[in-house]
Amino acid sequence: MHIVRPSSSNTFQQSWIASGRILFLIAVSGLGAIGLVVLSALWAGTESDAAALDRQRQLVNARLREQVTQVAHVIGQFGNGYLARIHPASRAAGVSSSLDMVLTTATGSAISQTAMSAFGYDQAFVVDEQAHLLMMADAQTEKRYRWMKPLLLPLLQDARLEANQGAVSSERTPSSMESRLASAARPNRALANLMRLEGRPTIVGVVAINEAPQGQEQPTRQFLIVVRFIDGAALDELSRQQGLNGARFARTADADENEVAFQIDATSNGEPIGFIVWRPDLPGSRVIGRLMPALSIAALVIAVLFSVLLVRLRSSLGDLKKSELHARQLALHDVLTGLPNRAMFAMRFDECLADTQNSVERFAVALLDLDRFKAVNDTFGHAAGDELIRMAAERIRSVLRSDDTLARLGGDEFALLLRDIDDDQILPAICEAIVAELAKPFPLLKGEAVARVGGSIGVTIVPDAGRNADDIMRYADVALYEAKVGGRGQWRAYSPSMDGGRNARDILKNELREVLAKGAASLADGTQPDPIVKRPDFGSLEVYYQTIHRAENGYRASGAEALVRWRHSQRGLLTPASFIPVAEEGGLIDALGFWVLREACTAARNWPENSFVAVNVSPSQLRRPNFAEEVFTVLQETGLAPSRLELELTESSLIEDNSDVYTVLKSLRGRGVQISLDDFGTGYSCLSHLMRFDIDRIKIDRSFVSLLGTKANGAAIIGAIVALSRNLGISTTAEGVETEYQRDFLTALGCTDLQGYYFSRPAPLRELDCFRQPEDATGPRTIAPRAIA
Structure with a gap:
């Protein structure tokens, strides 16, 4: 039963569980934030280490490439110098070929020694095109060369070693000076590669040191080959230059835990030669190592403080929940009887209306008064009156069903919400049982007094009396009044005859409100309302038009006045005189007028350019400060020119010297909207209105x-x-x-x-032949397809 108060312990327990969950989420969030800070620091250090390591690798790679390039450049300069000075001198001497070989062998040894001593190469060889050694060397050097020869031979066959042989003219023999200038003008090509020799990473350079003698069909070429190992002194120098701690060469990537290995690849084929291993400088790890103790202490302190805060927060939250529970109990329940109070009854009443909006379920709302309660209160005192209220509440509650709601509104007034009364016997049975229970004597003040009071009930059945909450309560109050007038101690169900003419007017107002609400629930783009949300069908509004004719040139139609009609589902077609006063009384005239304005502008945009449409404006609309902006919005949406809209005002709209009305009219006329004064001479005609408001x-x-x-x-x-x-x-x-x-x-x-x-009677748009365009719609315009803005 709704009237049974919820268990305080259960509610508190649920609130406490919810609070615990919230605190748990807060704790997890706090710990997560602390962990995120630590992880962010670790991530930043790791990223810094990775960037530093990548930079060191790039520097090592660049330095190796630079050394290879340097070797090629140096031996290229060496070869050019030899070709420009020594080789031309030998040619000029004109020695025999056999003697050339002896001189060449001796010269080759000198060249080799010069390359090693002057430029610091580990080994140098002078060879011919077939990689045959052309120099005097000891047995150990020759043996060493034989091991290297298969690896050096591909270098001699590299196309990049082709010397610029610029043939000398056959007509004359060039002079020594000309030969040197020609050799200097033709830069010698040198080649340097990174490769593995004797299992060691090596830079090998090759350069041509002679030119072919003239007249030889197959010239003999001589080359200088230099060798520099980079795993010894060269690696130490590289380590000092690049800051590589403990750099060493390894054939495999056997780096220790704190070391990194950089792979050296051969220049020609990209095959791995070996690895340079060193201990990298990692600034991120160094910084993390210094900050981690401080971060750990800070995280621990924050965690302790956060735990203390959570404990205090949990305690405060528990107190707050207790206070909230007590406040909610007081806010929604009557202190004396424990029943729902007026606020909770209104909530359940609204819920019931919403639940039954789309169903055929019938329910009832009843108001109940104790008869002669004031006499008991005055005779026996307020204590007896309070006791009587509590006993009456218990008796009423005893005859209700589990789904019914009983609330105390105040004093001796009670309200009932009775669900599911489709059976015609349920409502009379409940009301008669309540009346019978209240008619029994009430023993008060521990049996010292007995009171006989009785009760009267007024009932409204929904939806028989509509679905407007305010009207339903008013109808129940009217029925309660009839029950009391009829002799008390009885119940009465509301009927329209209890209201007389006033009731019929209210019913029409409620129906008009439903029609406008149905229009407001529809979509602005013209789609129909959601079929799931069903409302009572009281018909729809339509706009009729009565033409206005020029008093010249054959009385052609110059415009039309928009007149609203209500096609009521039960009462037929209603004229404005039937429902406009009701709309004004119920505060619905603004919504109604705005809808008519939009419909009229939409229709007139398809009329001839020299025609206009006249729309009536109520005083309530005119007093709205933003009325001009609303009109301009409609004109913009519909595409109707302002000069083709004429707003008709009544003289009563201009009675009050209202500056806001003047501002609105001035704004409208400033944009081209025409203003007319309707029914001139029948009301409060004043010539100053014509002048001040600039009537058209x-x-x-x-x-x-x-x-x-x-x-x-x-x-x-x-x-x-x-x-x-x-x-x-x-x-x-x-x-x-x-x-x-x-x-x-x-x-x-x-x-x-x-x-x-x-000229014409008011007619719907489809029958307005004088303004019909080929693309005009054929059906009437109703309020259902368009929302009220």
Whole structure:
């Protein structure tokens, strides 16, 4: 049963569990934040180490390539120098070929010694094209060379070693000076490769040191080969230059835990030669090693402080939950009886309305008063009155079902929410049982007093009486009043006859509210409302149009006035006189007027360019500070030019000297919207309104037009209005033209436009033939397809 109060211990236990979960999440989040800080530091150090190690590897690789390039450059300069000076001198001597070989062998030894002593190479050889040794060498050197020869031979066959042989002209023998200049002008090509010799990483350089003798078909070439091992002194020098701690050469990547290995690849084929191993400088690890103790201490301190904070927070949260539970109990329950109070009843009432909105379930709302309670309170005191309230609550609760709600609204007033009363016998049975229980005597003050009070009940059945919460409660109150008037100690169900005419007006207002609400629930792009959300069908609103005609040139149609109609599902087609006052009373006129404005502008955009549409504006709309912006928004959305919209005001809208109204009208006219004064002369006509508000048109009321031909003062009044308008430069429209005589007379008086049944009756858009375009819609426009903004 809803009226049973929830267990305080269960509620508190659930709140405590929820609080524990929150605290657990906070604790995990805090520890995660601390861990994230530590992990971020470790990650930053690791990234710094990786960047530093990558930089060292790049520097080592660049230094090795630089040494290879340097060897090629140095021996290339050496070969050019030899070709420019020594070799031409031998040629000039004209020695025999056999003697050339002896001189070459001796010279080769000298060249080899010069390359090793002057440039610091570990070994140097002078060879021919077939890699035959052309120098005097000891047995050990020759043996060493034989092991190297197969590896050096591919270098001699490299295409990049082709010397610039620039052939000398056959007509004459060049002089020694010319030969030296020619050799200097032709730079010698040298080649240096990184390779493995004798199992060691080695830089090998090759350069040509002779030119072929003239006249030889197959010239003999001589080359200088230099060798520099980079695993000894060269590696020490590299270690000093690049800051490689403990650098050493290894054939395999046998680096220790704190070492890194850099692979050396051969220049020609990319095969691995070996590895340079060293202890890298890792700044990130060094920084982490220094900061980690401080970070650990800080994390520990934060964790301790966070734990203390969580303990205090848990304690405070527990106290807060207890206070919240008590406050909620007081806020939603009656202190005296423990029943739901007015606030909780309203919540459950709204929930019930929402639950049954799309169903056919019927439920009832009842208001209950104890009869003669005031007499008991005055006779026996407030203590007895409180006891009577508690006993009455228990008796009422005893006859209710588990799904019913009983609430105390205050004093001796109670409210009932009775669900699922589709069976016609349920509601009478419950109400009669409550009346019978309350009619029994109440022993008070421990049996010292007995009170006989009774109770009266007023019931409203939903949805028979509508689904508006305020109206439902009011209907129940009306029914309760009828029960009390009828003699008390009984129950009454609400019927419209209890309200009389007032009730019919309220019903129409509620139905109009439902129609507008249905329109507001639809989508702005014109789609139909969600079929799942069903509302009562009270019909739909439509816009009719009555044409306005020029009083010249054959009385052609110049515009039309938009007039709203309500096609009620039970009452038929209702005119504005039937529901506009109800809309004004219920605060619905703004929404209704805005919808008509949008529909009229949408329709008029398909009319001829020289036509206009007139829309009535209520005083309530005009007093809205943002009314002008709303109008401009509609014009922009529909694409209608402002000059083709005419807003009709009543004179009552201008009675008050309201600066806001003046500002709104000035803004509208500044953008080109036309302003007309409707029913001029029937209300609070004031000539200052015409001047101050800069009116564009005066509409002469039909009551004056009907006097034409019957009373002389009718023509006089109309003539005076037309003359006044002509002098002020204001257009005039005569309403209610029904005969040809009236048409001709008003035209003769000088009216600019005419409107009335003589020309046309109000008709839906589909029947407005004078403005029909080929692409016009054929059906009526209703409020259902468009949302109210």
